[in-house]
Amino acid sequence: MELLARARELEAQGRSVVHMEVGEPDFTTPEPIIQAGLRALEDGRTHYTPAMGLPELRQAISNQYHLRYGLEIAPERIAVTPGASGALQLLMSVLINPGDGVLLADPGYPCNRNFVHLVGGIPQTVDVGADSRFQLNADLIEKSWKNNTRAVMVATPSNPTGTMLSKEELRDIVQVVQGHDGYLIVDEIYQGLIYESEDHTALETDDNLYVINSFSKYYGMTGWRLGWLVAPLDTTDAIDRLAQNIFLAAPTPAQYAALEAFSDETTTILEQRRDLFQQRRDYLLPALEELGFRFSVRPQGAFYLYGDCSRHSCDSASFAQNLLDQMGVAVTPGMDFGENAPETHIRFAYTTDLERLKEGVDRIRRFLKRT
Ligand SMILES: Cc1ncc(COP(=O)(O)O)c(C=O)c1O
Numbered sequence: 001m002e003l004l005a006r007a008r009e010l011e012a013q014g015r016s017v018v019h020m021e022v023g024e025p026d027f028t029t030p031e032p033i034i035q036a037g038l039r040a041l042e043d044g045r046t047h048y049t050p051a052m053g054l055p056e057l058r059q060a061i062s063n064q065y066h067l068r069y070g071l072e073i074a075p076e077r078i079a080v081t082p083g084a085s086g087a088l089q090l091l092m093s094v095l096i097n098p099g100d101g102v103l104l105a106d107p108g109y110p111c112n113r114n115f116v117h118l119v120g121g122i123p124q125t126v127d128v129g130a131d132s133r134f135q136l137n138a139d140l141i142e143k144s145w146k147n148n149t150r151a152v153m154v155a156t157p158s159n160p161t162g163t164m165l166s167k168e169e170l171r172d173i174v175q176v177v178q179g180h181d182g183y184l185i186v187d188e189i190y191q192g193l194i195y196e197s198e199d200h201t202a203l204e205t206d207d208n209l210y211v212i213n214s215f216s217k218y219y220g221m222t223g224w225r226l227g228w229l230v231a232p233l234d235t236t237d238a239i240d241r242l243a244q245n246i247f248l249a250a251p252t253p254a255q256y257a258a259l260e261a262f263s264d265e266t267t268t269i270l271e272q273r274r275d276l277f278q279q280r281r282d283y284l285l286p287a288l289e290e291l292g293f294r295f296s297v298r299p300q301g302a303f304y305l306y307g308d309c310s311r312h313s314c315d316s317a318s319f320a321q322n323l324l325d326q327m328g329v330a331v332t333p334g335m336d337f338g339e340n341a342p343e344t345h346i347r348f349a350y351t352t353d354l355e356r357l358k359e360g361v362d363r364i365r366r367f368l369k370r371t
Pocket of ligand 1: 082213215
């Protein structure tokens with residue numbers, strides 16, 4: 001965020017900045033969704049919905065699980081939330097008591113640790129690397145489980161590495177977590193943005209886990225603040241009551257707009273965008289490798305590449321700062337994602353078009369020649 005602020009400052013001074021730090025799609029929300037949002041406002045859909053969300057939207061999400069994965073997920077198990085962030089806050093509040101530990105991968109999405117702290121829980125980060133494709137696995141979880149551990153949180157595809165957990169790996173994780181009587185939370189917010197692996201959901205593995213998802217990334221709706229979670233039926237009552245207290249409901253016009261998110265017309269647009277993300281990844285990965293950044297694991301999804309920059313610098317924060325100041329290229333240093341070798345890692349986001357990415361690579365090449 002500091003880097004983004006610095007990048008905006010430079011732009012305000014008239015400098016050109018290539019943004020490879022932004023964690024949201026550059027595309028605006030697909031037109032059918034925007035039109036549905038406008039219609040909702042014109043029709044006066046400006047009141048609260050039920051705390052768990054608009055019944056039609058919960059049904060539409062349930063239908064989507066059936067269509068994509070052949071699953072029967074009762075709408076009663078689905079809560080519509082203000083972004084995946086709202087879902088994370090709700091789940092932590094429902095599942096974690098003060099002093100409870102939550103296992104998290106490091107590197108990982110930085111806010112997760114703070115959501116655990118928020119409810120008095122203790123983030124128990126586990127270093128992950130190339131050998132487990134930057135993911136927690138059953139073995140790591142078993143070894144890291146402590147007396148106070150209550151839950152495990154994984155993300156597939158992950159931020160910042162873009163790597164995924166296979167169905168088999170998820171199955172093994174479920175077994176270990178259930179063996180300890182713990183909760184498994186699977187963040188699937190980058191679902192749909194997958195380039196070379198079978199699209200699947202943890203819900204195919206087991207019903208007794210918690211899945212987080214969002215309209216932010218694949219659906220291109222970051223600013224509408226809309227996500228959802230799927231929970232076992234025996235916790236939905238607690239989730240409902242907490243949602244009523246914490247945020248009352250997700251934004252109403254956004255919920256009506258999202259009813260269009262699964263239409264054929266929108267899907268066609270979203271799949272074209274997915275193809276563009278793939279083209280960008282397929283360009284950027286080898287281009288950065290040629291410049292000496294190392295990617296020990298090929299990312300299968302999301303829109304991030306998490307590279308080892310140690311050939312050029314063992315101080316990724318200064319590297320990112322200098323790259324921005326001298327060449328106008330914004331990237332995210334590893335320190336944003338944890339304490340596991342952050343100084344030798346950088347996250348490159350391909351949330352800008354191919355031409356700009358090429359410009360960014362060219363600037364990085366010139367920067368490396370200079371230093
Ligand atoms: C892994 C992961 N989870 C959750 C979120 C929160 O997303 P939102 O609240 O926009 O749905 C993000 C955002 O970048 C993320 O990367």
